[in-house]
Amino acid sequence: MIEWFTYVQVAVGVAAGVLCLVLGLIGRRPSDLSVGSLALVELLLLAQIVIAIIAPFVGNAPTGSLLEFWVYLISAALVPPAAVLWALLERSRWSTVVLGVAASAVAVMLYRMQVIWSIQIA
Template sequence: MFALNGFFIAGAVICALALVVAVVATAIRKHPDDWALIGAACTEVFLVVYGIAAAIRQGAGNAVQGDPWEFWGYLVTALVMPPVAFFWAISEKSRWSNAVLGASALVTFIMLFRMEQIWH
């Protein structure tokens, strides 16, 4: 069972925007620009807020329905991906750095979807 909530919708929108910007940048640019990098930064900020909210929800008694280690493992892994893609993009100034930013946004969305499945 999967239940939509505000955090999932916000995360899906942020990841989708970051993905679209990165795909467009891959198609038209030879190097990552500020907009593509901002997408990765926004994704990371969202994940930090999501993690804090998840800790508060769990501390308040709204327990994870699935395996808590699996949920927190997904979250930690998702938190690592945008910064890695960001630093890859600023260190390697190529068109494919934009593709890495897009892949990071897509995989982050998939992990967010899985975290919501585990929670509910």
């Protein structure tokens, strides 16, 4: 993993999470802004998948469990589409809160992936 890119992803995930939580708690239903923030999180996750495939071939191998890393990454990539599907099926203020929780969960998962990749010794 590229460290600066991971921190950008975490920052975007936290920002999207706070935005969606605030929008949901003030009563806003899912909109282009809230769903779009999760789409940005998902786009960055797809870029992370490409980076994770290429990184070992250019000398940036993980120090932790590769299986654990990939389970985290694939799981994190499935969370935003599931949350957006929920939000589009149940268009209430609470589905916007679910979007915020999903974005926040992805941010935490990304930080854990960085730890597995660069700090944890297998």
